[in-house]
Amino acid sequence: xxxxxxxxxxxxxxxxxxxxxxxxxxxxxxxxxxxxxxxxxxxxxxxxxxxxxxxxxxxxxxxxxxxxxxxxxxxxxxxxxxxxxxxxxxxxxxxxxxxxxxxxxxxxxxxxxxxxxxxxxxxxxxxxxxxxxxxxxxxxxxxxxxxxxxxxxxxxxxxxxxxxxxxxxxxxxxxxxxxxxxxxxxxxxxxxxxxxxxxxxxxxxxxxxxxxxxxxxxxxxxxxxxxxxxxxxxxxxxxxxxxxxxxxxxxxxxxxxxxxxxxxxxxxxxxxxxxxxxxxxxxxxxxxxxxxxxxxxxxxxxxxxxxxxxxxxxxxxxxxxxxxxxxxxxxxxxxxxxxxxxxxxxxxxxxxxxxxxxxxxxxxxxxxxxxxxxxxxxxxxxxxxxxxxxxxxxx
Numbered sequence: 248x249x250x251x252x253x254x255x256x257x258x259x260x261x262x263x264x265x266x267x268x269x270x271x272x273x274x275x276x277x278x279x280x281x282x283x284x285x286x287x288x289x290x291x292x293x294x295x296x297x298x299x300x301x302x303x304x305x306x307x308x309x310x311x312x313x314x315x316x317x318x319x320x321x322x323x324x325x326x327x328x329x330x331x332x333x334x335x336x337x338x339x340x341x342x343x344x345x346x347x348x349x350x351x352x353x354x355x356x357x358x359x360x361x362x363x364x365x366x367x368x369x370x371x372x373x374x375x376x377x378x379x380x381x382x383x384x385x386x387x388x389x390x391x392x393x394x395x396x397x398x399x400x401x402x403x404x405x406x407x408x409x410x411x412x413x414x415x416x417x418x419x420x421x422x423x424x425x426x427x428x429x430x431x432x433x434x435x436x437x438x439x440x441x442x443x444x445x446x447x448x449x450x451x452x453x454x455x456x457x458x459x460x461x462x463x464x465x466x467x468x469x470x471x472x473x474x475x476x477x478x479x480x481x482x483x484x485x486x487x488x489x490x491x492x493x494x495x496x497x498x499x500x501x502x503x504x505x506x507x508x509x510x511x512x513x514x515x516x517x518x519x520x521x522x523x524x525x526x527x528x529x530x531x532x533x534x535x536x537x538x539x540x541x542x543x544x545x546x547x548x549x550x551x552x553x554x555x556x557x558x559x560x561x562x563x564x565x566x567x568x569x570x571x572x573x574x575x576x577x578x579x580x581x582x583x584x585x586x587x588x589x590x591x592x593x594x595x596x597x598x599x600x601x602x603x604x605x606x607x608x609x610x611x612x613x614x615x616x617x618x619x620x621x622x623x624x625x626x627x628x629x630x631x632x633x634x635x636x637x638x639x640x641x642x
Contacts, residue, residue: 255280255282255391256280256281256282256364256390256392257274257279257280257281257392257393257394257548258271258274258279258280258281258282258392258393258394258395258396258544258548259281259282259284259381259383259390259391259392259394259395259396260281260282260283260284260396260398261284261285261371261383261395261396261397261398261399261403261404261405262285262396262397262398262399262400262403262516262518263283263284263285263287263289263350263354263365263367263398264285264293264350264398264400264516264533265350265353265516265530265533265534265537266398266515266516266517266518266533266534266536266537267283267285267396267398267399267515267516267537268283268350268353268354268356268357268537269306269515269533269534269537269538269541270396270398270515270537270538270540270541270544271283271357271360271363271541272308272356272357272360272363272541273537273538273540273541273542273545274362274541274544274545275357275360275361275362275363276360277541277542277545277549278362278545279362279544279545279548280362280364281362281363281364282363282364282365282366282390282392283354283357283358283363283364283365283366284365284366284367284369284371284385285354285366285367285368285369285399286367286368286369286370286371286399287367287368288367288368289350289351289354289367290347290348290350290351291347291350291351292346292347292492293346293347293350294420294422294423294460294493294494294496295346295422295458295530296343296422296449296451296458296460296528297316297343297344297345297346297349297451297453297458297530298319298341298342298343298436298451298528298530299315299341299342299343299344299530300341300528300530300531300604300605300606301339301340301341301604301605301606302531302604302605302606303530303531303534306531306534306535306538307534308353308356310352310356311344311349311352311353311356314344314345314348314349314352315342315343315344316342316343316344316345316452316453316454317342317343317433317434317451317452317453317454318339318342318434319339319340319341319342319343319434319435319436320335320336320337320338320339320340320434320435321333321334321335321336321340321434321435321436321638322334322340322435322436322437322438323435323436323437323438324438324439324440324587324591324597325437325438325439325440325441326439326440326441326583326584326587326591327439327441327442329441329632330587330588330591330592330632330633331632331633331634332591332592332597332629332633332634332635332636333633333634333635333636334597334601334635334636334638335635335636335637335638336637336638336639337639338639340601340604340605340638341604343451343452343453343458345453345454345458366387369385369386369387370385370386371383371384371385371399371404371405372384372385372386372404374395374404374405374407374408374512376395376408376509376510376511376512377511379393380392380393380511381393381394381395381511381512383395393511393548394511394512394513394544394547394548394554395511395512395513396512396513396514396515396540396544397512397513397514397515397518397519398514398515398516398518398533398537399518400499400516400517400518401417401496401497401498401499401517401518402497403499403514403517403518405512405514405518406514406518406519408509408512409505409506409507409508409509409512409514410505410506411503411505411506414503414505415499415500415503415505415520416465416499416500416502416503416520416524416573417465417466417497417498417499417500418446418462418463418464418465418466418497418498418499418500418522418524418527419462419463419465419466419468419471419495419496419497419498420460420461420462420463420495420496420498420527421460421461421471421472421474421475421493421494421495422458422459422460422461422493422494422495422496423458423459423460423475423490423491423492423493423494424456424457424458424459424490424491424492424493425456425457425459425479425485425488425489425490425491426455426456426457426488426489426491427456427457427485427487427488428487428488429487430452430457431483431484432450432452432457432484433452434452435452436449436450436451436452437449437450437482437484439478439482440583440586440587440591441583441584442461442474442477442478442481443461443462443463443468443471443474443478444463444468444583445463445464445465445468445580445581445583446461446462446463446464446468446580447461447462448460448461448462448474448475448478448482449461449462450482450484450485457484457485457488459475459478459479459485459488459490459493460475461474461475461478462498462526462527464500464524464576464580465580471495472493472495475493498517498522498527498529499517499518499520499522500520500522500523500524500527500573500576501520501521501522501523501524501532501565501566501569501572501573502520502524502566502569502570502572502573502576503520503566503570504562504566504567504570505519505520506558507519507557507558507561507562508554508555508557508558509554510553510554511554512554513540513543513544513554513557513558515533515536515537515540516529516532516533516536516537517529517533519536519561521533521536521561521565521566521569523569523572524569524572524573524576525572525573525575525576525579525610532565535564535565536561536565539557539560539561539564540557543556543557543560544557567611568609568610568611569610571609571610571611571613571614572610574614575610575613575614588628589624589628592628592629592634593624593627593628593629594627594628594629594636595620595624595627596617596624596627597636597638598636598638599613599616599617600613601638
């Protein structure tokens, strides 16, 4: 089959959430013509805690900072009503955004670039990679580009075109929102490790509501909807909170070494399984992988540098470390009570966990330091049921 000499767009990006928008913007700034499409119409609600970690800040365009709803300076970690650890800092440990407004503004910003066209309400049906281009069949007709980017999340259609799709490790979350009459959480998050088997419950404060959810490590928890309702009824911070629009969704968790590219196809964000298996956080990896993909695709189009450069870089920088995160997740969620005592009642490990969120430390470094300092770690564990850990200077 002959190569089409001049497709209307150089790159077709499927999925207009964070990873897709970041990829499109990076490419557009390099002079590449991009078509960014999504099956949804924006603004659309996306169930997500909306937590922005410190290591993500370098990738957020300046205009989007106006959409930050809370600056986080602490967190509560509990094991039911038995134990509580309160992490505190005088500095920002992260931020929260509402994904409905954040993603809409992000898409408008990227779509305003002269090198980016946007098509929403378009569903991809089939993909055919050819010698010189990729043809994509959609419910709006056939499209073609020199490179295709899959940024279409856990249910990625593009991911199915590459090896490893059926072997992904899928978690699950059930998430909703709640409006308190008197906000009890304003700049601190809440996490409980007792209510949800193989996972945790969480509350993230926003400007006028809470994001509330339960994360499950691995497939299958039929009672998660009931557990979510019980969580909302039992947690002190949620008493009297009116909850609404909750739903569940799969999460493609990281920790594998699957192939993320072919000759003309690249996967980014959750479509590439780039989600922290311990926490379920994926926003940083969406931004980072989107940026790396954009740079690699631009080099491919300009000078023929193979797209495997992207796959190799993501493997070294992200996937390898998420493998250590999965080792921790396997142990933590198999032994929740013991893990809570070891990790979240230990001041040093709490500090390390926060440093991973800030980018100052990797999971690999945490595992290595824990092995080296193992005999000394118990000396950092509090003896009281309720304790406070000060975290200043972790960034």
